[in-house]
Amino acid sequence: YGCIDYGSLIWITLQRTKSAREAIQEMDHLMQTYGYASTGESFAIADPHEVWLMEVIGKGNISQGAVWVATRIPDGHVSSTANQARTRTFARGDPDNVLYSEDVVDFARSISAYSGSDEEFSFSDVYNPVDFFGARFCEARVFSFFVAVAAPSEHVEQYLSYAKGYNLTNRMPLYMKVGKKLSVNDTMWHMRNHYEGTWLDPRNDVGAEAWQSPMRLGEGLMWKLGSQSYVNERVIGTQYAGWNIVGVQRPNKRYSVLWFGADDSTFSLHAPIYGATSRIPPAWDGADCMGRTACREKHHLVGTIKDFDFGSMHWVTNMIANYAYSRYDQVAPAVKSKLAELEGDLFAQVEAMDQKLEAHPQLRRSQLDCEAAKQATEFSFNTAKRLHEVWLKFYGELFATFVDGYKMTADPDDLFSGVRKVTPHWSETWKGTVANATGTHYMVPGTGGQCVDADGRIVPCPVEAQPRAVVGGQVPLANVPRSSNKAFRGLGLEEVEQQAALAQTAHARAAAEAAGSLPSPREEARTAHGLEATVSAVPKAAQQHRRQRPSPLVPASQLLAESEEDGLVDKVESSFLQESLVKESILHEAPAEL
DSSP: OBSBOHHHHHHHHHHHOSSHHHHHHHHHHHHHHHBBOSOEEEEEEEOSSOEEEEEEEEOTTTSSSEEEEEEEOOTTEEEOOOSSOOOOSOOSSOTTTEEEOTTTTHHHHHTTSOOSOSTTOOHHHHHSOOOHHIIIIIIHHHHHHHHHHBOGGGOGGGGHHHHTTSOTTSOOOSEEEBSSOOOHHHHHHHTTOOOTTSTTOGGGSGGGTTTTOSOOTTSOSEEEETTEEEEOOOOSSOTTOSEEEEEEOOTTSSSOEEEEEESOGGGOOOEEEETTOOOOOTTTOOTTOTTOHHHHHHTTOSOOSSSOOTTOHHHHHHHHHHHHHHTHHHHHHHHHHHHHHHHHHHHHHHHHHHHHHTOOTTSOHHHHHHHHHHHHHHHHHHHHHHHHHHHHHHHHHHHHHHGGGOEEEEOTTOTTTSEEEEOOOOOHHHHHHHHHHHTTTTOOTTGGGEEEOTTSOEEEOOGGGSOOOOOSSOOOGGGSOGGGSGGGTTSSHHHHHHHHHHHHHHHHHHHHHHHTOOOOHHHHHHHHIIIIIHHHHHHHHHHHHTTSOOOTTSOHHHHHHHTSOTTOOOHHHHHHHHHHHHHHHHHHHOGGGO
């Protein structure tokens, strides 16, 4: 029990201390004096010279306060924590590197959670024992980060069985040596991690759907089928996030910089907030409300968790993120490319601003501090305001680029709009997944050498059962190439129809040979014209038609196709267009008879 929770502990400590060691001692004082109202938490505490990992367990309703252990991370090493205590045994009598609460072991003994010696005491194993979920949902994220940054000598791959949750005794160390120095930009991108390239990568199974998404929307981390339970991976960049930060301690600069991002870190555009900043624009303002609706409404802030508002950076970032979720492998790369561009520019802007903050040598120290704080505030305020406007505008560009499942690309040869719409197409893997799951439901009979009987079962295609091209007379509607209809262009039908047409011609010739009645060369040419040339002739004519006035002799089907927008022909118009193509194909096949 107590009155200070996780968030309050952070705010109060930051107000009262100047170094990491001071912060650790102040946090202990606050928790023991006023009680700790939260349960377990890990705090990364840093100043320009040291970084500490402090892990805290509240005493609940047993006693006031908390027990804790804090470990200094050695230079050249990194640590990570993700909702699972990671500190195990720790050194005593080494205050330069380890600090801990006085009763960290005795409290465990008092509640019968531990009976061993002080030296063998493991903080995590006693207060927060790791189980399958702690390993798979939490430690797996740490594993993925270590895989990306640790030196080869750490052999991170040996801990995969632990990250899977299968071998809980194979625990990872608290920190690892890095392979190379990490930059601020590196850190931002590691926070966009989705286990890419590891065994845990969720983009490579049926759950990723057509667009290879690492997200699993519409279901939580756990789901069941009958009595069997399953999990969805808890990736680092996640839709569950409300905000994310990258705090940068800079001993050789006037101020630290807090890079703040709203929502999912995967698609967060980070705003650089100098440590001296005293105000921020409305789009980013939280007024210390911690997202509470009543508090935000009281302070007249823009938007709440239930009230959408374009003026809120939270909602703008959510729009971009959720659009990317919908077609991940198409939209997400475009967003990440824009993030790299904008954040690259921001790093340069901060560097230039750092130089300005060190100017004015003629001013006294107090005047310089005041002027620098003012300039830092204006820079952070104006930059954050501009980033909200840029990100909102980018959402419109993103939406227009990928609307309706296409990708819009520049096409200077298109005199109508200067762009063209490209169908991205599914991967072969996803096509196979759909085909295998649906059987004959979507299969076109006769393609691939397979036919379907009246009961929907796959059967061999006999030669005599193949569709035949009709020379003269009426062409069956099923033989009219859909790809010659503009409404069907870009849907991948051209190649299928061309293959089907060639197959039909070959089967017809084989049947004729068997019957001893081969068609004449003229009939073969007319057949090829009707079934093959039509596939490509209309689209080419349509392209040429864009560049010149239509001739009175332009086929009616071409004019009708040109009058419709791609993909917007309804059933009635489509049926009419198909009938026109039937008549047109007959006219083209037998001009001598007219």
